Amino acid sequence: MKFAPEYVRLVLNENFEDAKSQFLSPLMAIHRAHLVMLAEQGIVSPGEARAIRDALNGIDPAQVRCVQYDGTYEDLFFYVERLIAAGCGEDTAGRLHTARSRNDIDMTMYRMQQRRMILALVDGTTRLRRVLLDLAAQHREDVFPAHTHTQPAQPSTIAHYLMAVVEELERHAVRLQAAYASTNRNPLGACAITGTGFPIDRARTTALLGFDAPTGNTYGSIATVDYLLESVSAATGMLTGLGRVVQDLLLWCTSEFGYLRLADGFVQCSSIMPQKRNPVALEHARAIASRAVGQASAIVLTVHNTPFGDIVDTEDDLQPLVCAMFRDAARAVRLVSAALEGAEFNTARMAERAAQGWITVTELADTLVRDYGVPFKAGHAIASQLVAGSRQDTAGSLSEALTAASERVLGRAVTIDEVTLARILSPRYFVEVRTTPGGPAPSETARAIEESEKRLTCDYAWVSETTGRLDSAEESLDAALTAL
The missing domain is CATH 1.10.150 (DNA polymerase; domain 1)
Known part of the structure; x- marks a missing residue:
């Protein structure tokens, strides 16, 4: 089929570029896992399986990523399919597509990519929590004026403020981990939308690709995007909270407040005003977080009011936006972490302000x-x-x-x-007597820090163990492929 030049330029070329940079690795893993399952189920012969395996192994991902789209093939899947055919012959290569469809391949591919992005975002939040907990431990007794309605309200401590941020990040980590669990389900085997009559083993591809379990209903495996919206919602909540904190930090960097000083590596000077120390790292973090929230809104609007089935609105045109949103979310979190790691609080100025205004x-x-x-x-x-x-x-x-x-x-x-x-x-007396659970008294803040340290250790372990399971699945897939 020859595609119209404008369609190639405006749609297919863009989608091909996105796919080869973002989805080539999961696509190749899906090919390999499906081949192993077909061979083990006796759906393809041992000789055919080995020929296809060798053809797959002969594909150089680096070369594929350098290919310029010319409109010969519809998308990355068909391009790779032609490479496989070139390696083992048309008829043998055709066996690989038994009991599957681009529909379930795409849905599987998207989930594989998304789970890695969720994992990276959870990892980013743990790093930020580490920085905040270290700062809180240093400033349990350093008072400053807490504000309500933008006005000085009551004395609190720097640690008390930071622990409020830490606890919110903990809740966001829980939501992101729940989103990971919803995402890490294997649609492969749903085929077009009704499954297949071949005796496939969905549990086998689930294990080889590092999924926790297969998806259920085959129609829903292709049609649903609730796992995606859950992930986007969790990320949006985290970014919204982060943006509010960054807004405070930027205010604290002003000369009028003078509470916070970023390290030299995170500020920039003016081209005309030599005295300036512009806290641009935090400004960039705010802008990047806001852009990610905007992308998240676009994702929801793109999915909204679309038919409940296989449709490109939730595929080629949407998934790059999902990748961009998660990438920007992780960037914003890591930038705030880095900027705060070497930042200094002006504790004398903050204590002075806490003693003013009858607060x-x-x-x-x-x-x-x-x-x-x-x-x-x-x-x-x-x-x-x-x-x-x-x-x-x-x-x-x-x-x-x-x-x-x-x-x-x-x-x-x-x-x-x-x-x-x-x-x-x-x-200081004001703070010391507020020993309410969750209050700013140094003794209570110390307890809160200790509890948060335990939760952080658990989340570090979750990231490590989850990453390890994915890496182990890749090793198992390599071994199974070699054994064909």
Whole structure:
């Protein structure tokens, strides 16, 4: 079949370039695994199996990736098929396509590629968590003003903030691992959409290709993309959270805040302003993450409102976008990790800001409740009046102002001496008494770090073991192919 030049230029050439760079390796593995299964099931003869094997082994992936598309063949599958035929003859090569279709080949190929990308993203989140946990351990006692509604709210610690990020990343890792489990199912054997009458062994190709199990319904094996949407959703959630954190970090890098200083290798100078230290690494991370979120939205919209079956909307035109999204997601995560690894917090500046703006006064209201039997609403009102009065009379006695405020609110005097008041209003005291599980007290943060270290160890193990299973499957496939 001769294709129209415009169709070749606008569609087939683009798809061929994407396929040879992204899907050649899984395609070749599928050919090999299917051949082993056909031979073991007696569907092809031993001689035919060896001839096809030798033809497959004779294909140089590096040369295939250098091929320029000329429109002779529809896509990468047919191009490789011609290479196999050139190596073992047309009739023998034709045996390889017994009991399969491009439909189940494509779906298998996409899942194989996607699982590697999910694995890389989980690995990236573990690396970021490692950096954040190290920073949190260094800054358990370093206070800074936490903000609500973009305004200084209460003192917290750098570690408390970072552990909030760590715990969110932990949840995203769980979601990504669940997405991996949904993705790592083998559609091979579903053929066009109804399976086959040949006595194939789907469990065998499942093992040889490193899948956890075969997919179920053969129609759904070809038609469904929920595994893809689950993965994209998990990645989008992670990227959205990451983007919010990067926004904070960039704000902290401003001279107005001055909380964070990136290492020289992650900033750039202006072409005209010699004094500039632009935190461009974080800006790039934000932009890359945003682009990945945009790609994720495009993936969902591409799939939305399409027929439930085999259709190119979920194949050649979609899968490169999936690859780009996961690649950018991993880039963003790794860039933030690298930028933070050598970054420094200006702890003195942060502590200074934590002592300003009366952001510790909640503790005064709490103390009035705990130690003086004052109802919280009344304690809140007393503290509020104290703040309002002190802003008008900065030189006055806080102890006297508190006594006056309590008389107005309660009709009786509550007296606290200046030294005790200073301690109550200290940012460090504020943090130290907040031993609520999950709170900023250094002792509680230490416990949280210890628990997160355990979860990180488990996730490191998951990445290592999952990678090992895939590598082991490749070795088993090589051995089975050699044994034909």
